[in-house]
Amino acid sequence: MACVDTPDYQIRTMTRGEVDIAIDWAAAEGWNPGLHDADCFYAADPDGFLIGLLNGEPIAVISVVKYGEHFGFLGFYIVKPEYRGQGYGLQIWNAGLAYLDGQTIGLDGVVAQQGNYRKSGFSLANGNLRYQGVGGAAPVADSALVPLSALPFADLCAYDQALFPERRSTFLRHWIDQPESTALGILQEHRLAGYAVLRKCRDGYKIGPLFADSPELAERLFLALRARVPAGRALFLDTPANNAAAVALAQRHGMSMVFETARMYRGPVPQIDGQRIFGVTSFELG
Template sequence: MAAEYTIRNMQRCEFDLAVAWAREQGWLQGPYDADCYWQVDPHGFFVGVLYGEIIAVISAVRYDSSYGFMGYYVVKSEFRDRGYGIQLFNHAMAYLGDRIIGGDGVLERVEDYRRQGFVPVYQNARYSTKSQLFDASGEGLRELSTIPAASLLAYDDVHVPAPRHQLLRCLMGQIESRSFGIQENNAVTGYGIIRKCDTGFRIGPLIADTAESAERIYRALAGSIPAGTTVFFDTPLINQNAVDIAQRYGMEHVFSTARIYAHGAPRLPMDHIYSLIGFELG
């Protein structure tokens, strides 16, 4: 490897380049997501630089001492298969250490990730549809801002490998976003967020104890934006109730990814997880 190739921490302004490259690869991006993602771990974003030019990017955020997630792995096309990407990838892995490491990889690259110690555990799918005006009324359904933050965050903690409080607060505070939850007998039983993205809106996360609650929250979210707007829904395929919602509302399958883990896999109540924040941060 040429001595002129170096790896260093990404600057916040350079993360916008990584987002642009991800968009070019067909990875859905939100106009306000970058600031939220960056806050999770500002030290967990890296660039590969050749003769002063950034040719590769990657994120490897530490959620806590036990869990991390990798994403935004892009190498400029003219520099691929020359060893630059794998050197950056290994640097990101070293930064995360012996944590459980998650990621979402395109299906055709699964065997490559196996060679780096990752194991595919299940598949996620992106679906899309057009929003409609739904009747989403019902007992306990309310704006998420009216639910005590401590109750919401405690509920979310049960459904993720590591707390993501700051990330959730940031997503909920985005302009062009709406969020709803269900609280019954002072207990949170589900919540969801819809936020602006490149070509419409994306729902995520959406977590609920039951399929009925998840569908009520979905209807509230999808019905909160102008009718006819494109809505994206990133769901784990091992949650059949989530797939059923996608099919019931006429969603089209866009593409699938493999959820991969290194150093073991977290045990989560996947039957409660209906839509993800995104493929970049899990």
């Protein structure tokens, strides 16, 4: 990726170690990243993470991950508070958009910033709602549930591709194998009919994605993963606001909405079946 250099301010691709800076800043913003997100995210596109340095000091970050030739996702757009409003964020934003030039770009932005994103050509597709509850439920016995590691990886990729704008096999391999996580699939008539991943976060645990062919299958996956969360620990699920069954699932299990984002796209809105998406994978990488 091309660098942007001025006498004092440099924008360049992050090293793997510098991705930890973005994760820490995201945690400070209250976004509650997963403990092992950095390795998974970096594997998706090592060139898709930018850092802005002012006289050598990191002051701005952004991720612009390419999933293929046609789709990329923008996240981790953060400027250190004391440097905001001085143009540094806009410079790294423009550098990120240049990297994804020619692709449809998605983002999950703070609702209050929708107007600014529209100025860069983004349009609102739907809201995403973060729900918070607690774990500690009794274990679930369900013979249709299987570890994703026991299934052909090609089957998982094929299922996921119908519910994500671009094939993301490299990311998925790392996502389902990360430490301190549980990845389950659910079978129906001997075929994969849904899957979900639970991972440990700075605060509690998150389920994401939660994809399923029906609300009933989604609930079975949700219950199985909630049972893996230690009693009393926080559990989070990011639901698309336009999937009423997903919202109802979270509310039915005593979860409360604590955060909201605006899913926006620049370019054609991807044609995916949103009614099978009960939990998005992450707000940072889509």
